[in-house]
Amino acid sequence: SVIFPVQKLHRSFLPYIAMDWGSGAPGVAYICAESPGIQGYPKGSLILCDEIASYDPTDSGMNTGLHWAPSKWADALKDKCKEWDCPLEGVCDESYGIEETLLEKFEELGLSLIKPKKERVAGWQMMRNMLTSVKARDGKPGLWISERCEYFWKTAPFIERDVKRPEDLNTKGADH
Secondary structure, three states, X not given: OOEEOOXXXXXXXXXXXXXXXXXXXXXXXXXXXXXXXXXXXXXXXXXEEEEEEOEOOOOOOOOOEOOOOHHHHHHHHHHHHHHHOOOOEEEEOOOOOOOOOHHXXXXXXXXXXXXXXXXXXXXXXXXXXXXXXXXHOOOOOOEEEEOOOHHHHHHHHHOOEOOOOOOOEXXXXXXX
């Protein structure tokens, strides 16, 4: 199983924030860590340690956001980073208002986030490969997801493929 119990990571792990912004749609931010090749995680493995998700729990499709302002996200991220001894830096998709970008707003609020590469199809393939490596225990970098990542476990295993592009996912569902 790729689920692992909550634990402290060795100080040589490289923690960071990975966030998919959402307001009307859910947003999710993960405290991630990259393995240096210790504690049973092959070098380059990614670990989703914890999450913050802004979804409406009354929406059975889990695809309605709570309309959190950037300041609410920043406060929640600062608290979560403190728990995990994670720097206030990482990646976040870019969108917000016309006059100010989300990344600029987060910078004002004390977070140093950069725009990630948007390669959804390649990213999903890499995720599948890394999950397969965990299951096979083949020594290749894997993707481990903590039991604390509830939104991940409630959505990711059930994401549907796009009917017209089977290598891609259906972006109308909860794909954060």
